Amino acid sequence: MRGKKYLWLGVFLAPLCASPVMAQSNTDTGPGCGLGKELWGNANNQKSIGVQVLAATTNGTSGNQTFGISSGTSGCTNNGTLFSEYKVTVFASANFDNLSQDMARGGGEYLVSLAELLNIPQENRADFYSLAQTQYRGMIQSGKNTPAAMLASLDNGISSHPTLAKTIAK
Amino acid sequence: MYFFFSLALGFVFLNASVSLGQDSSQSYLQDLLRRAHAASLHEQRYWRLLLHYRPNWIGGYESEIDEPGFFLSREGKTDAKAELDATLAGFFSAEPIGRSRQPARCAFVARYEWLKAALAIDETRLRPEPCERFHSWYRELNPDSLSLIFPSAFLNNPASTFGHLLLRVDQKGQTEATRILAYTINYAAELPPDTGVEYVYLGVFGGYTGHFSTMPYYLKAKEYGDFENRDLWEYRLNFTEAQLHRVLLHAWEMGNASFDYFFFKENCAYHILALLDVADANLQLADRFRFYTFPSDAVRAIAETPSLVQEAVFRPSRRTKVLRGREGLSADERDWFQQIVDDPNVAQSDSFTRLIPDRKAAVLDVASDYLLYRAATESDPAPFERRNETVLLARSQILGPATPVIVRPFSGPPDQGHNILRAGIGIGWRENEFFTETNFRLAFHDLLDPEYGYTPDAQIEALSIALRHYPRHNHTRIDRFTLLNVTSLSPVDPLFLKPSWKIDTGFDTIQRDGCRFCRVGRLNGGIGVAAESHWVKREVYFGFAEFVAEYGKAFDRSHRIGGGLSVGALADITDRWKISALMTYLGFPAGDKGTEWRFSAQQRFSLSKDLALRLDFNQRANQQEYLLSLHVYF
Numbered sequence: 001m002r003g004k005k006y007l008w009l010g011v012f013l014a015p016l017c018a019s020p021v022m023a024q025s026n027t028d029t030g031p032g033c034g035l036g037k038e039l040w041g042n043a044n045n046q047k048s049i050g051v052q053v054l055a056a057t058t059n060g061t062s063g064n065q066t067f068g069i070s071s072g073t074s075g076c077t078n079n080g081t082l083f084s085e086y087k088v089t090v091f092a093s094a095n096f097d098n099l100s101q102d103m104a105r106g107g108g109e110y111l112v113s114l115a116e117l118l119n120i121p122q123e124n125r126a127d128f129y130s131l132a133q134t135q136y137r138g139m140i141q142s143g144k145n146t147p148a149a150m151l152a153s154l155d156n157g158i159s160s161h162p163t164l165a166k167t168i169a170k
Numbered sequence: 171m172y173f174f175f176s177l178a179l180g181f182v183f184l185n186a187s188v189s190l191g192q193d194s195s196q197s198y199l200q201d202l203l204r205r206a207h208a209a210s211l212h213e214q215r216y217w218r219l220l221l222h223y224r225p226n227w228i229g230g231y232e233s234e235i236d237e238p239g240f241f242l243s244r245e246g247k248t249d250a251k252a253e254l255d256a257t258l259a260g261f262f263s264a265e266p267i268g269r270s271r272q273p274a275r276c277a278f279v280a281r282y283e284w285l286k287a288a289l290a291i292d293e294t295r296l297r298p299e300p301c302e303r304f305h306s307w308y309r310e311l312n313p314d315s316l317s318l319i320f321p322s323a324f325l326n327n328p329a330s331t332f333g334h335l336l337l338r339v340d341q342k343g344q345t346e347a348t349r350i351l352a353y354t355i356n357y358a359a360e361l362p363p364d365t366g367v368e369y370v371y372l373g374v375f376g377g378y379t380g381h382f383s384t385m386p387y388y389l390k391a392k393e394y395g396d397f398e399n400r401d402l403w404e405y406r407l408n409f410t411e412a413q414l415h416r417v418l419l420h421a422w423e424m425g426n427a428s429f430d431y432f433f434f435k436e437n438c439a440y441h442i443l444a445l446l447d448v449a450d451a452n453l454q455l456a457d458r459f460r461f462y463t464f465p466s467d468a469v470r471a472i473a474e475t476p477s478l479v480q481e482a483v484f485r486p487s488r489r490t491k492v493l494r495g496r497e498g499l500s501a502d503e504r505d506w507f508q509q510i511v512d513d514p515n516v517a518q519s520d521s522f523t524r525l526i527p528d529r530k531a532a533v534l535d536v537a538s539d540y541l542l543y544r545a546a547t548e549s550d551p552a553p554f555e556r557r558n559e560t561v562l563l564a565r566s567q568i569l570g571p572a573t574p575v576i577v578r579p580f581s582g583p584p585d586q587g588h589n590i591l592r593a594g595i596g597i598g599w600r601e602n603e604f605f606t607e608t609n610f611r612l613a614f615h616d617l618l619d620p621e622y623g624y625t626p627d628a629q630i631e632a633l634s635i636a637l638r639h640y641p642r643h644n645h646t647r648i649d650r651f652t653l654l655n656v657t658s659l660s661p662v663d664p665l666f667l668k669p670s671w672k673i674d675t676g677f678d679t680i681q682r683d684g685c686r687f688c689r690v691g692r693l694n695g696g697i698g699v700a701a702e703s704h705w706v707k708r709e710v711y712f713g714f715a716e717f718v719a720e721y722g723k724a725f726d727r728s729h730r731i732g733g734g735l736s737v738g739a740l741a742d743i744t745d746r747w748k749i750s751a752l753m754t755y756l757g758f759p760a761g762d763k764g765t766e767w768r769f770s771a772q773q774r775f776s777l778s779k780d781l782a783l784r785l786d787f788n789q790r791a792n793q794q795e796y797l798l799s800l801h802v803y804f
Binding site: 066094101116137 | 304381
């Protein structure tokens with residue numbers, strides 16, 4: 001089930017998005033700042049056919065309240081938008097599968113968007129994309145395939161890359 | 171002594187200036203109120219748009235918004251003038267109001283901007299209000315333009331044909347690759363986690379509450395494209411900076427609003443249109459939808475507004491990517507694809523690695539997409555995720571940037587589909603006599619209607635009726651009525667196996683045992699398979715196991731229940747011409763026992779997007795009927 005898929009994600013990512021929300025006992029199964037069940041609770045195979053039918057149009061529970069406009073702050077979100085410090089982790093964990101594909105391919109909208117979020121300058125993007133491919137290989141071969149491991153391995157790659165290291169203010 | 175005297179004087183002046191200050195605010199407010207009344211601002215269209223006032227049955231106005239916190243006046247929901255007065259007064263107060271707990275000037279930024287311009291409000295005479303929450307939200311959106319997003323129907327779930335509608339706030343400096351980072355504006359209903367069948371009732375009759383939210387587009391793209399496998403159509407809208415600004419100001423105001431969610435009328439499409447209407451008083455999009463709003467009709471309304479749509483961009487679902495990707499592979503490559511999907515280690519075999527890098531990449535990309543499709547749609551994703559890892563490992567060994575792939579849609583953009591209401595006139599011949607017919611269908615699309623802009627092989631008909639006049643007998647009657655007729659054909663594919671199914675209920679008129687015009691109620695259901703070929707253009711074949719229950723005075727014991735088999739085919743001969751044939755054999759062991767053969771052959775010729783000719787032949791037992799009709803969609 002989709003829910004289970006993200007369960008262990010939350011454990012890995014918890015340290016990255018420390019927030020008071022995590023202090024409570026919660027069943028958060030997302031990128032650690034409070035998103036998770038609200039996002040993927042809409043998994044289709046959990047609902048009966050009739051509910052699915054109308055869910056398709058009323059577009060039920062996918063994080064509508066978490067991202068409510070002017071709803072104040074809660075975990076990852078601020079009046080409906082993401083806090084800057086969580087943008088990368090939320091993106092990586094929400095798009096983990098598509099991002100993996102793009103890393104393996106050395107390009108694609110998810111990798112480009114990640115480069116954008118990481119503020120990689122345009123002239124260094126080509127280096128970043130080929131670095132991503134290399135790092136992906138290393139990451140899989142080391143057996144740790146999670147959004148946290150992915151971001152960590154990219155981070156390491158960038159810091160030890162001759163040109164990229166200079167562009168990232170640490 | 172002088173010290174105390176000056177202190178006392180100081181207090182006097184202080185008190186005087188405070189109350190003078192209050193008096194001065196009060197008098198400024200009175201001034202604004204006076205000028206607002208003189209200009210009848212509360213009657214202006216823009217005020218009504220911002221407050222969502224609609225004429226009610228008794229000649230007044232009522233706001234569609236159901237949350238009390240949206241109104242500053244107790245009578246705000248029904249009294250536009252009281253609300254305007256209370257709003258002006260609210261601008262002078264720092265009291266946090268509404269669900270969002272902001273001062274009125276910040277909660278209702280659109281009202282403030284409009285009134286400020288209309289009354290030339292001198293902001294220095296109001297208390298300073300930085301409205302930091304609003305400004306930081308606006309900065310975060312970094313708005314450049316708006317796009318309208320339409321997720322098209324699920325395959326195998328015809329009800330999703332109604333679709334959904336949301337907006338995306340495109341950012342400055344955004345490219346096609348980074349558009350997934352933009353925020354969306356979405357209206358949806360909240361559902362409790364364990365909803366059951368009451369969903370249908372509550373959804374139709376306003377039992378749920380709807381709110382607006384903004385979330386990154388990548389979350390919506392994932393939900394629709396990867397989990398539900400619905401293609402997305404993105405319509406880039408042509409708003410000026412000022413128009414866009416007005417829409418976003420009002421979107422912020424929606425943070426204090428909630429609405430009773432009505433599946434048919436006040437659904438996502440309707441509220442998105444109402445939000446867009448704020449851009450320009452001349453748009454009047456939501457006005458056109460009084461009783462029900464189909465999302466595809468809403469898209470049509472927008473696309474038909476001159477110069478509003480800049481372009482339509484197609485975003486394929488994962489399923490479409492797999493289908494198109496597989497089409498792009500040669501027969502040998504498809505073989506590799508199948509092997510790798512079953513055992514990814516094949517990707518490391520000598521013969522595979524000897525292929526040229528581009529073709530290896532193509533095979534591995536489709537394989538990965540397919541494995542992720544299975545992972546997202548199966549109850550146990552783990553095996554597919556593991557296989558995908560191995561596939562991607564092999565893929566990462568092919569160095570160099572990926573070649574971008576263009577994925578073509580299977581059907582045209584939804585705004586170019588036929589209109590939903592259909593009416594027709596026709597003449598026919600039934601058992602040696604002529605008749606004339608008029609028919610009408612409220613919704614939605616049948617298997618022979620022009621398919622462009624619609625999900626192929628899916629049919630939903632609701633509330634359709636046909637009236638006939640037989641001149642020889644001087645007899646007029648309702649010939650047939652369909653309450654609901656849904657058919658979903660899923661052509662078998664080694665990758666995507668789903669059953670085809672159908673349900674149908676309504677009544678017909680038959681001739682039986684000396685009764686020339688006998689009414690028969692029917693309930694029919696079927697489950698089966700379909701297949702597809704491309705000999706001429708596209709053909710679909712299907713077979714169903716059928717269940718039939720019929721009720722009518724024509725039958726002994728007034729009813730018969732049974733089942734049987736049907737086989738049929740649909741074929742596109744040209745872009746405009748589609749034909750269908752169906753043969754059914756039924757046996758009725760209960761009620762009026764017996765068997766029955768049925769046969770029908772139908773064709774449709776499109777004259778234009780919203781005009782088509784139909785020629786139908788129907789045989790039921792020994793009764794034959796021909797009908798030639800003209801259908802208009804509006």
